[in-house]
Every structure is written in structure tokens, then in C-alpha cells.
Amino acid sequence: MGSTIIGTGSYLPEKILTNADLEKMVDTSDEWIVTRTGIKERRICSENMSSSDLGVEAAKKAILDAGISADEIEMIICATITSDMPFPSTACIIQSKLGLDNIACFDISSACSGFIYGLELARSFTNNGCYRKILVIAAECMSRVTDYTDRSTCVLLGDGAAAAIVSHSGDTDGIIDSYLGSSGKYGNLLYIPAGGSKLPASHETVSNHLHFMKMEGSAVFKIAVNAMSSAIKKIFERNNIHAEDISLLIPHQANIRIIQGVARSMGVPMEKVFVNIEKYGNMSAASVGVALDEAVKAGRIHKGDLVCMVSFGAGLTWASNLIRWNKDD
Numbered sequence: 635m636g637s638t639i640i641g642t643g644s645y646l647p648e649k650i651l652t653n654a655d656l657e658k659m660v661d662t663s664d665e666w667i668v669t670r671t672g673i674k675e676r677r678i679c680s681e682n683m684s685s686s687d688l689g690v691e692a693a694k695k696a697i698l699d700a701g702i703s704a705d706e707i708e709m710i711i712c713a714t715i716t717s718d719m720p721f722p723s724t725a726c727i728i729q730s731k732l733g734l735d736n737i738a739c740f741d742i743s744s745a746c747s748g749f750i751y752g753l754e755l756a757r758s759f760t761n762n763g764c765y766r767k768i769l770v771i772a773a774e775c776m777s778r779v780t781d782y783t784d785r786s787t788c789v790l791l792g793d794g795a796a797a798a799i800v801s802h803s804g805d806t807d808g809i810i811d812s813y814l815g816s817s818g819k820y821g822n823l824l825y826i827p828a829g830g831s832k833l834p835a836s837h838e839t840v841s842n843h844l845h846f847m848k849m850e851g852s853a854v855f856k857i858a859v860n861a862m863s864s865a866i867k868k869i870f871e872r873n874n875i876h877a878e879d880i881s882l883l884i885p886h887q888a889n890i891r892i893i894q895g896v897a898r899s900m901g902v903p904m905e906k907v908f909v910n911i912e913k914y915g916n917m918s919a920a921s922v923g924v925a926l927d928e929a930v931k932a933g934r935i936h937k938g939d940l941v942c943m944v945s946f947g948a949g950l951t952w953a954s955n956l957i958r959w960n961k962d963d
């Protein structure tokens with residue numbers, strides 16, 4: 635008995651925000667952004683779109699890729715920190731937009747780790763056959779919580795969505811194992827101060843820019859490298875896997891220097907690391923999902939390959955998983 639990914643999809647809005655565009659908005663330079671982060675451009679969703687719209691487009695592609703009919707889906711899990719509204723859940727909104735009814739739908743809030751958390755939840759639900767097919771979505775409109783007067787965060791973030799269909803399977807390949815971790819004591823390093831029950835929206839919260847993401851970048855950077863390396867180490871150890879057994883490492887795309895630091899500390903050569911940060915920046919939960927879909931579509935993952943995904947984000951949270959890819963090319 636096991637759980638496997640039978641289809642993936644992703645959606646990136648058309649509008650591109652380049653480093654040259656940002657040079658006109660804040661005191662920054664293409665040279666600083668590329669050298670310090672590896673990002674050249676990011677996607678920004680149009681005014682009439684929200685996270686659920688991005689998620690629906692990614693979901694439609696995953697359903698098509700899986701070769702199933704939408705009404706076979708028994709549960710929708712949506713990972714997002716930029717939900718359409720406080721409630722109902724973005725998963726319920728996506729359910730309605732997909733024309734589905736009467737299935738379990740809920741959101742999870744694990745920031746950049748959300749897609750791997752969602753895959754692990756789907757694995758738990760499908761492993762024993764209680765649920766047969768689950769749609770996992772990561773959808774983020776990070777541009778809606780970005781302060782475009784704050785050069786230390788606005789150069790990093792972008793919008794996008796990814797989806798995967800997780801299915802019950804008769805064999806033990808597929809999603810083999812996941813490791814999930816968090817440390818709430820670091821919550822104040824990366825957060826949005828207002829808009830929740832602690833500090834509801836007011837004229838003051840708006841004028842003080844408190845509905846935007848705040849981050850202690852260099853503190854987060856150091857913890858990110860350690861937490862991601864340790865998450866990979868833990869999942870390798872308990873599955874008796876070594877770096878050379880991995881066909882592809884798919885890390886969260888927050889900063890090329892974080893990715894290189896993690897690869898170096900794990901002894902994984904950069905040729906075996908999937909990187910698309912230059913095109914999209916950090917799309918929070920959507921980053922590893924989009925990377926997985928692009929890696930599959932680009933022929934970087936084949937049947938039988940062992941793939942390791944790893945992520946890190948607000949919470950602070952971190953997560954890794956091991957997937958023996960068993961979908962035909």
C-alpha cells in the first residue's frame with residue numbers, strides 16, 4: 635500500500651516584474667539583486683485574479699496530466715499564506731470554481747513549506763486507501779502582501795501556483811517518506827503583523843504598512859541553510875539514503891545562495907539541483923511545487939528516479955520528502 639503522484643501542474647501569471655522595473659521603484663540595482671539572491675524577474679498576478687484563480691489553473695493542468703476526471707477527486711488541500719479572504723478557505727473557493735461538491739476541503743498555513751506539508755497530509759489520507767485521489771494545491775499571491783517601498787523584501791517575492799494529484803497506490807514507490815518540522819519561537823523573524831485577531835485592520839495598521847510581510851533577512855538566511863540541510867539529513871538517515879542515490883534535489887527557491895549552501899553541505903552537485911529562481915523569485919508554498927512540475931515537464935525526472943524535495947519558511951517551518959517517481963514519461 636502506498637501513495638503516489640499521478641499528475642502535476644503549475645500556473646504562472648503573464649505579467650513580469652523585472653529587476654529593471656524594481657530599480658525604478660526602490661533604491662536597488664539588478665547587480666545587487668542577482669548577486670545577493672539569483673533573481674532576475676518574478677510574475678505578478680493581474681488585479682482581477684487572486685490565489686484561488688491561480689490555484690484553479692494549476693489544478694486543471696494537474697487533473698489533465700493525471701488523466702482523471704475532476705469528479706474523482708475526494709479532497710482538496712490548499713497550502714497558502716495569501717488566502718483569498720480569512721474565510722471560507724481557498725480550498726473551498728477552488729472546489730466551487732472547479733465545479734466540485736460534497737468533498738473535504740481545507741487550507742494549511744505553513745508558508746513556503748506548505749506544498750510538502752500538503753503532500754504529506756495527502757499521503758497519510760491515501761496510504762491506507764481511505765481516500766483514493768487528493769488534489770494538493772499551493773497558490774500564492776505574494777505581491778498582495780509585499781511592501782513595494784521596502785527594498786529588503788520586495789525584490790524577493792512573486793506569484794504563482796502549483797498542483798499535484800496524490801493517489802492511493804498498490805506499491806510502496808511514490809511518496810516514500812516526509813519529515814516535517816517547525817520552531818514557533820522564531821515566528822517574529824518572518825510575519826505579517828496585522829489583519830488577524832491580534833491586530834485587526836484599522837486606518838493605523840494600513841498607514842503603518844502592517845499588512846505587509848516583514849522579515850529579518852540575514853537571521854532567516856542562516857537558519858534556512860541549517861534547517862534545510864538538517865531536514866535532508868534526517869530523511870536520508872531514516873531511509874538509509876546517501877546523496878549519490880538522489881537523481882534530483884528540488885529545494886525551495888528563496889535565494890540562490892541558500893540553495894548553493896544546502897547543496898554544498900549535503901554533498902549534492904549543483905547539476906542535480908533544480909533551480910528556477912531567476913524566473914520567479916520566491917513564491918512561498920508554490921515554489922517547490924512549480925519546480926517539481928517544471929522538472930517533470932523538462933525531462934529532468936524519469937520513472938524510477940529518487941527525488942528529494944526540501945523547503946523552509948515562516949513559522950518557522952521546514953519540510954523534506956523522498957519520492958520514488960513512478961509515473962511513465
Ligand code: ACO
Binds near residue numbers: 746
Ligand atoms: N538592494 C540593494 N541593497 C539592499 C537591498 C536591495 N534590494 N536589500 C538590502 N540591501 C542592503 C541592506 O540595506 C544592507 O545595507 P547596509 O549594509 O548598508 O545596512 C545590505 O544590503 C546587506 O543587507 P543584508 O540583509 O545583510 O543582505 P543579505 O546578504 O542578507 O541579503 C536577503 C538579504 C536577500 C533578504 C537574504 O538575507 C535572504 O535571502 N534571506 C532569507 C530569505 C528567506 O529565505 N525567506 C524565507 C522564505 S519567505 C516566506 O516564508 C514567505
